Amino acid sequence: MHPAPPLSPTPRSTVRRGARRARTDRAELYAVLDAGLVGHLGVVLGDAPVVLPTGYGRRGDTLYLHGSTGAASLRAAAAGAPVCFTVTHVDGIVYARSAFHHLMNYRCAVVHGVARPVTDPAERLLGLEVLTEHLAPGSWTATRRPDRRELAATALLTLDLTEASVKVRTGPPGDDERDLTAPVWAGVLPLRTVVGEPDSDPLLPPGTPVPARVRDRVL
């Protein structure tokens, strides 16, 4: 096993603004991607960008993206248009002593590249397993697998994690020295995503138990 290579910045994946927040450890890229459920896929249609929420899953250095075969942006991506795929977590609201220094704590991964449509049947099945398990761990084995018609109706793309950047902002506000004596509270209001009580499908037979893969799910 070779260790995963660090993130090697290209001109467009070099973090220029707030460079002190850039991370170059590939494990941090994986962590940000693995902690998300939805990313934002950017594609150019005509001369304008289109940004749409997109489900994904990761296997090694490959991202699987999917959507309907009818979506124009996925069709463009499948045809070789450059894409940008971004996953962001907002971890806190940073209250400062000045309006200017208010901001968010966040983790953000940005991947640039050209996506590739997955056509091989075995790889399509693998990709759908990766996507399903990312969204709903345990569901691939617990539920009916896709049939031929469903497989055909799914646009499945891969995007390599070759050109990517990660930016992380943590910690207290960065107020100016001149403001530190102001009688104003400053600090961070942490945010997190939590799961609520599972809401059973009304079509289920009454008393159907909630399985552990759902009941014990933690984000």
Added chain:
Amino acid sequence: MHPAPPLSPTPRSTVRRGARRARTDRAELYAVLDAGLVGHLGVVLGDAPVVLPTGYGRRGDTLYLHGSTGAASLRAAAAGAPVCFTVTHVDGIVYARSAFHHLMNYRCAVVHGVARPVTDPAERLLGLEVLTEHLAPGSWTATRRPDRRELAATALLTLDLTEASVKVRTGPPGDDERDLTAPVWAGVLPLRTVVGEPDSDPLLPPGTPVPARVRDRVL
């Protein structure tokens, strides 16, 4: 007062996939935007899209976007490049009886247009107030206002809510009839964002109380 006009779809803001999930009430657009903290701004740089998380605030039918004056994507947007700005909330994980019907419940607003840099000093101050109050209600009056240098260091853009679409998915899974008798749990695992305990800046004098604007914040 005229009532707000409905969302009038243009070709690119017409929801084609999952059209039953499209909403045309402008109040729903406002609700999705107002409930978010960060959007994803897409801009074309060279021939490739760049998608970056971006803070924003809304006033009527105007979105204010901001970032550093050094960010290439904001510079391109300020120079008149077409943009796409997308705000997404993931509201739940939909567990189905088949892998194919797994998906997310979500609310998503997509705005297309050309952004305009805000140069008028009074409007710049107004825009920063809108942005600050969106991120941290009450902070504009409680903290030091931006000075001339800080105002100059902020790229502030507006984007009109003229061309926008809203898509909302709610409710239980849409399983195939053939799967309804399968002995598999199905339903929704709701997700929500919650605030944690405020984390005071270590540089504050000990005992500084957390103000109500932070302590009582609900998302």
